Amino acid sequence: MPIDPDQGSTGGGAAVTLTGTGLQNASEVRFGTKPAIITANTATSVSVVAPSGAGVVAATVTTPGGTSNPVAFYYVPPPVILDVSPTSGPLAGGATITVTGRGLATVTSVAFGATAVTPTVVSDSQLTVVSPAHATGQVALVVTALGGSDTASGTFGFVAAPTVTGFSPLTGLPAGGTLVDITGTGLSTTTGVTFGGVPATFAVLSGTRVAAVAPTHALDAVTIALTTTGGSATAPGVFIYLLG
Numbered sequence: 001m002p003i004d005p006d007q008g009s010t011g012g013g014a015a016v017t018l019t020g021t022g023l024q025n026a027s028e029v030r031f032g033t034k035p036a037i038i039t040a041n042t043a044t045s046v047s048v049v050a051p052s053g054a055g056v057v058a059a060t061v062t063t064p065g066g067t068s069n070p071v072a073f074y075y076v077p078p079p080v081i082l083d084v085s086p087t088s089g090p091l092a093g094g095a096t097i098t099v100t101g102r103g104l105a106t107v108t109s110v111a112f113g114a115t116a117v118t119p120t121v122v123s124d125s126q127l128t129v130v131s132p133a134h135a136t137g138q139v140a141l142v143v144t145a146l147g148g149s150d151t152a153s154g155t156f157g158f159v160a161a162p163t164v165t166g167f168s169p170l171t172g173l174p175a176g177g178t179l180v181d182i183t184g185t186g187l188s189t190t191t192g193v194t195f196g197g198v199p200a201t202f203a204v205l206s207g208t209r210v211a212a213v214a215p216t217h218a219l220d221a222v223t224i225a226l227t228t229t230g231g232s233a234t235a236p237g238v239f240i241y242l243l244g
Contacts, residue, residue: 001018002071003016003019003059004016004019007074007075008146010077013050015050016036016049017045018059020044020061021044022043022065023043024043026046031051034053035051046061055074055075056073056074059072059073076106077148081153082101083098083099084154086189088189089156089158090229091134091158092133095229098128099119099152101150103145103147104124107127108145108146110127110142110143110144111141111142112134116144117131119143127143136158138157139158159228159229160186161228162185162187162190162228162230163184164187164226164235165236166182167239170239171241171242172241173241173242174242176215178213179213179214180212181211184226185207186230187226188204190204191227193210195212195222196217201215212224219241220240222238224239
């Protein structure tokens with residue numbers, strides 16, 4: 001006797017259909033020791049709402065003619081989100097977000113606020129999803145699996161692209177080590193700073209300031225570029241590497 005689906009949440013509530021023959025006038029459907037709510041019944045099928053449970057249980061149908069053979073029904077625990085990285089992305093969407101946790105193997109959707117996206121399941125403990133386009137602001141991130149749903153402990157932020165308005169000082173030594181103060185807007189989610197394409201060590205001071213240490217570079221005039229989870233921006237003017 002087939003059962004579809006053969007899995008459901010430990011909290012119950014799954015709509016399940018058992019098919020076979022001689023099922024008319026079913027008086028009871030049990031999942032293990034617990035009765036299910038019968039919602040529809042014909043001679044070849046019984047539709048029910050699965051009760052709560054755990055593990056693997058035997059589902060049976062009882063009619064005036066007797067009780068059917070048992071079929072296995074698997075209870076799946078709800079997913080648990082342990083981490084989301086990164087926790088923000090650009091307004092245009094397109095950021096690849098990694099979600100880690102437990103019970104993620106059967107996740108069918110990840111919702112960013114009211115917008116649901118289909119994820120790529122990597123394993124039971126990890127999935128990736130591409131963020132959708134969204135207006136500026138913070139939204140709840142919710143994963144939905146066969147076993148239920150879970151909401152991330154923090155919100156996911158959609159942030160505008162940064163702007164860089166200036167930096168100081170304008171020069172430094174080829175050996176590197178000059179501390180450069182970079183100013184602009186939308187800098188709080190900065191993930192990288194480069195001087196002429198060379199990555200620099202940096203620290204985010206605020207949404208309008210980032211401190212970076214100029215890396216080693218040949219004598220040259222280079223541009224300073226800054227990347228955030230919202231996008232990238234290039235500072236006006238050039239930083240000049242020269243001998244002291």
